[in-house]
Amino acid sequence: MFQTLARKAPVGWVLAALLLALGAALGAEHLHLPLPWMIGPLFSVAAARTAGLPLLAAPGGRQAGLWAIGTALGLYFTPEVLGHLGDNLLPVLSMAACAVGVGVLSALVIRRWTGVGAETAFFAGLPGGASEMVVLAERQGGAPDRVAAAHALRVMVVVSVVPFVLQHWGAVGVEVFSGSARAVDPARLPLLVGAALAGVMLLHRLRIANAWVLGPLLCVGALAALQVPLSALPAWAVSAGQLLLGTALGCRFSPEFFRAAPRFLAVSAASTLLALILSAAFVAALGRFVPIPVSSLALAASPGGMAEMCVTAKVMHLAVPLVTATHVLRVVLFTVWAPHMCGLFLRLLRVLGR
Numbered sequence: 001m002f003q004t005l006a007r008k009a010p011v012g013w014v015l016a017a018l019l020l021a022l023g024a025a026l027g028a029e030h031l032h033l034p035l036p037w038m039i040g041p042l043f044s045v046a047a048a049r050t051a052g053l054p055l056l057a058a059p060g061g062r063q064a065g066l067w068a069i070g071t072a073l074g075l076y077f078t079p080e081v082l083g084h085l086g087d088n089l090l091p092v093l094s095m096a097a098c099a100v101g102v103g104v105l106s107a108l109v110i111r112r113w114t115g116v117g118a119e120t121a122f123f124a125g126l127p128g129g130a131s132e133m134v135v136l137a138e139r140q141g142g143a144p145d146r147v148a149a150a151h152a153l154r155v156m157v158v159v160s161v162v163p164f165v166l167q168h169w170g171a172v173g174v175e176v177f178s179g180s181a182r183a184v185d186p187a188r189l190p191l192l193v194g195a196a197l198a199g200v201m202l203l204h205r206l207r208i209a210n211a212w213v214l215g216p217l218l219c220v221g222a223l224a225a226l227q228v229p230l231s232a233l234p235a236w237a238v239s240a241g242q243l244l245l246g247t248a249l250g251c252r253f254s255p256e257f258f259r260a261a262p263r264f265l266a267v268s269a270a271s272t273l274l275a276l277i278l279s280a281a282f283v284a285a286l287g288r289f290v291p292i293p294v295s296s297l298a299l300a301a302s303p304g305g306m307a308e309m310c311v312t313a314k315v316m317h318l319a320v321p322l323v324t325a326t327h328v329l330r331v332v333l334f335t336v337w338a339p340h341m342c343g344l345f346l347r348l349l350r351v352l353g354r
Contacts (some may be wrong), residue, residue, distance in 0.1 A: 010056055017055035020044050021247045025239075034163035035315055037242035038308065042159060045250025052255050062248035063212040068241025069311050070213035071196040072233045073324050074220025081321045082225055088322065091290045095301040096329045098282045102303060103127050103334075104345060105278065106271040110150070111349070113267045117142060122345045124150035125271055127303035128334030132209045136338050146261065150268040151305075152252040157272045158304035163312055166295055185231035192230050195219045209335055213307050214328065242311055249308075275303040292319065300326040 021041030028036030048055055058064075085092065107125030111118060119142035123133045130151035137147040199215030208214065223230060258265060283297035290297075296319035302309050306327040313323035334341075 013054055013056040014058050016053070017045055017048075017247055017251065018058060018243075020048060020055065021243050021250075025243055025246075034167040035159070035242070035312055037239045038246040038311065039159060039163065041243050041246030042156065042250045045247050046156065046253040049251060049253045050255060050257065055251060057248040057251040058244065061244040065241040065243070065245035065248065066210075066212040066307055067196060067200065067216055068233065068237050069245070069307050069314075070199075070216035071192065071220055072238050072241075072314060073310055073320065074196070074217045075224050075230065075232065076320045076324070077221035077224045079225060079227065085321055085325050088290065088292065091286060091292065091297070092300075092322065092326050092329060094286065095283070095297070095326050096333055098279065098301055099127055099303065099330050100333070100341070102275045102278050102282075104341075104348075106275050106303075107345060109271040109274060110264075110267055114264045116146060116264065118346055118349055119342060120146050122342050123147045123338070124268060126334055126338060126341075127154065127275065127330070128338060129210055129306065129331050130155065132331070132335045133338070136335075136342075140339060140342055146264060148252075149257065149260070149265060152249070152257075153265055153268050154272045154303065155249060155305045155308055157269055158276065158302055159308050159312075161273075161276060162299065162302050162304060162309070163316065166299070166312075166316060166318070169295060183232055184234050185229075188229060188231040191223075191228075192220065192233065195223055195230075210306070210331060214331075217324070217328070238311075238314075242315075245307060245311075272303065279303060292322065296322055299323050306331050 021044060024040035024044035025037045026040075028040035033039060045055055103126035104122075105125075106127075107122045110116065110125050111121035114121070116124075119137060119140045123137035123140070123142050124147045126133060130148065133151060134144045134148045138144040196216035196219060199217070199219030200211050201215070202219070203211035203215040220230070279301040280298055283294055283301045287294040287297055296313070299309055299313050299316075299318050300323045304312075309327055310320070310324045312318070313320045
């Protein structure tokens with residue numbers, strides 16, 4: 001019945017999802033919740049979908065949301081920021097390495113307490129890009145449906161916990177860098193949009209994953225680094241991008257989601273919480289040695305999705321370039337080396353007798 005209703009009136013259910021998401025975003029903003037334009041749509045749409053409403057994400061909405069976020073983030077990569085990142089390269093590399101260790105421990109927990117195949121456990125526990133991990137899991141003989149469910153739940157858990165914890169600690173407004181363009185300039189806005197779209201096309205042609213966020217980030221970032229005068233992206237576009245992304249994430253849930261493999265999902269959620277605790281412990285230690293606020297380090301090391309964590313950094317003004325660089329490096333590292341790391345994981349299991 002769920003799918004039948006959606007097929008009969010797809011446009012209506014898309015509009016219903018967007019209206020619900022908009023109302024939830026405005027309500028979350030009124031309540032001063034962190035990341036209201038993403039958290040409001042994500043939870044409201046996910047709840048409605050789980051309750052049985054066949055809401056649908058707008059076709060291309062997720063890609064449009066990623067494009068807006070990538071474009072806005074690219075404006076931060078000025079020469080000053082790149083110099084700052086160069087000075088802090090070791091912390092960035094160490095946080096990316098920490099993500100590997102945390103991912104392996106999460107995979108061990110999933111493997112031990114669910115009994116799924118080793119390949120499924122590995123790619124379900126690794127905090128990489130969700131779509132890339134699903135594809136790689138299928139290539140390595142894992143169960144793509146379980147991996148996709150684990151990552152959808154991981155993103156929801158992290159987005160549920162991290163912004164609220166940071167807001168509770170008062171970790172808002174400590175960003176020391178700003179974008180290369182602070183105001184919308186109608187004369188220069190076409191250059192910004194054109195560069196961002198060119199980045200998408202370039203990465204698509206090169207068959208690089210995450211093209212809709214990495215393409216604008218790289219091309220706009222290159223122009224910002226070269227100090228080419230650009231316009232800022234309108235604030236409404238960034239908010240709309242968050243709304244579209246939150247709606248798309250919420251639409252991954254359904255009435256069958258939690259009934260399909262409740263034990264697997266429960267253990268996946270627990271492993272995500274464990275990953276958050278271990279990452280927090282790591283950055284608490286790292287913060288003693290680097291002159292970077294622990295709140296910014298925590299967001300950079302968080303096992304959330306790249307787009308979600310980077311837009312959290314932007315909204316909460318928490319070292320956007322550092323967070324972005326760390327998550328981009330982690331996605332690249334996992335996408336390129338995950339198959340090799342999976343082989344090492346299988347050897348580890350044999351050593352442990354599992």
